[in-house]
Amino acid sequence: MTVAARILVTGSAGRVGSKLVRRLLDAGREVTGFDLRPAGIEHPAYRDVLGGFDDRAAASDAVSGAEAILHLGAFMSWLPADGDRLFRANVEGTRVLLEEAARVKPRRLVFASSGEVYPETVPDYLPLDEDHPLKPRSPYGLTKLLGEELVRFFERVSVVPATILRFSHTQDAAELLDPESVFSGPRFFLHPKIRQQESFGNMAAVAVLKQADDGREALVLSRNEAGRPFQMHITDTRDMVDGILLALDHEAAAGRTYNLGATEPADFAAALPGMAELTGLPLKTIDLPGSGVFYRTSNARIRTELGYEPRWTFDRMIEEAAQVRAKRTS
Ligand code: NAD
Numbered sequence: 001m002t003v004a005a006r007i008l009v010t011g012s013a014g015r016v017g018s019k020l021v022r023r024l025l026d027a028g029r030e031v032t033g034f035d036l037r038p039a040g041i042e043h044p045a046y047r048d049v050l051g052g053f054d055d056r057a058a059a060s061d062a063v064s065g066a067e068a069i070l071h072l073g074a075f076m077s078w079l080p081a082d083g084d085r086l087f088r089a090n091v092e093g094t095r096v097l098l099e100e101a102a103r104v105k106p107r108r109l110v111f112a113s114s115g116e117v118y119p120e121t122v123p124d125y126l127p128l129d130e131d132h133p134l135k136p137r138s139p140y141g142l143t144k145l146l147g148e149e150l151v152r153f154f155e156r157v158s159v160v161p162a163t164i165l166r167f168s169h170t171q172d173a174a175e176l177l178d179p180e181s182v183f184s185g186p187r188f189f190l191h192p193k194i195r196q197q198e199s200f201g202n203m204a205a206v207a208v209l210k211q212a213d214d215g216r217e218a219l220v221l222s223r224n225e226a227g228r229p230f231q232m233h234i235t236d237t238r239d240m241v242d243g244i245l246l247a248l249d250h251e252a253a254a255g256r257t258y259n260l261g262a263t264e265p266a267d268f269a270a271a272l273p274g275m276a277e278l279t280g281l282p283l284k285t286i287d288l289p290g291s292g293v294f295y296r297t298s299n300a301r302i303r304t305e306l307g308y309e310p311r312w313t314f315d316r317m318i319e320e321a322a323q324v325r326a327k328r329t330s
Helices: 015-026 056-063 080-104 139-158 173-177 184-188 190-200 203-211 237-249 268-279 300-306 314-329
Strands: 006-010 030-035 046-050 068-071 108-114 162-167 169-171 219-223 234-236 257-260 283-287
Touching: 006 015, 006 056, 015 030, 015 169, 015 237, 030 056, 046 056, 056 080, 068 080, 068 237, 080 108, 080 139, 108 139, 108 237, 139 162, 162 237, 169 173, 169 237, 173 184, 173 268, 173 314, 184 190, 184 219, 190 203, 190 219, 203 283, 219 268, 234 237, 234 314, 237 257, 237 300, 257 300, 268 283, 268 314
Parallel strands: 006 030, 006 068, 030 046, 068 108, 108 162, 162 257, 169 234, 219 283
Antiparallel strands: none
C-alpha cells in the first residue's frame, strides 16, 4: 500500500494532535490541521483550518484534498455544566465532519476513542481488552462510544477503512510534576485536587483532603476507602503518536479497534514516594471515599497485529518531568 501523502489532523492544537502534526511534517507529508485554536505551526506543507467540527463550512474546507483523516480532536470535560458543549463537539461535530469526509472519500480514517467506553474504572474483568462490554458511565465516555458508532457507520456506507484507537490516559511527561497540569495537577497535588473535587461537588472527598492540608503544597498518594492504592495507565504522548502512525499506515489496521497505551499501568504506591523525593514535597497518603481507580488495560492486540512498542515507561516519564520541573522552579 502506498502511504497517504495529504493528511487531515483534527485537534491539531492539542496535546497529541500538535505532536502528531510535527511528526507527519518531519516525514515529508502534507498536513491540514483543524481545531478551534491555531496550532502555531509555521511550515510550508502545513495549513490550519480554524473552526468547530460541527461547522459544516469549516469541516468541508478541512477535509478537502485529504487522503487520510486522523480525527483526534474532542472536548474533554466531566463537569455537568459542559454537557451540551460535549455532545456538540464530540457527537454532532464527528457526524458533520464524517459527512463532509464521505464526499472526498479518503483512503483511511483513524478515530481517537477512549478507555472510558468500557469504562476502566468499573471493569467487569481485568485486564481490559477490546472485547470488554461497552458501558460508559460518564457523558464524555458516552460521546466517545457514539463517536465509534458514527465511525463504523461511515466505514460501512462510504467504504473507507477505519481504525478506532481507544486511548489510554495520556500526558506529556512534563505534566506529571506540574501542579498547573489539567490532569496531573489534581491527580498528584493536594491543592489542585481539593479545587477539582470542590468543582465536582464531591464534598466527602473534599473533607478528607482538607484534613490532610496543613497549608503547604503536598503530593497525594490516592487510595480508595479500603486503602487500595490507585493504579491506572498513564501513557506518554510520544508513544501515542507512534501508535496513531501505525494505525494510519499499517494495512492490517483497516477496520480494527485497538486499545492504545502503555504496557504496564502506573502503580501509585510504587511511584509517589519517588515523586516526593524528586520534588522535595511532603507526601500525604489519603483514603478517598468510594471504590477508587484500579485497572490494567491490555495492549496485546496492537502489539501483536501492528508491532506497537511503547518506549516511555512511567519511571522514564517521571525522570523527564523532574528535569523540566527543576528548570521551571530554578
Ligand atoms: P486536547 O484537549 O489537548 O486536544 C483536543 C483539541 O481539540 C484541542 O486543541 C481543542 O481546541 C480541540 N477541540 C475541542 N473541541 C473542538 C471543536 N468543537 N471543534 C474543533 N476543535 C475542537 O486533547 P488530547 O489530550 O490531545 O486528546 C486527543 C484525543 O484523545 C481526544 O479525542 C481525547 O478525547 C482523546 N483521549 C485523550 C485522553 C487523555 O488522557 N489525554 C485519554 C483518552 C482519550
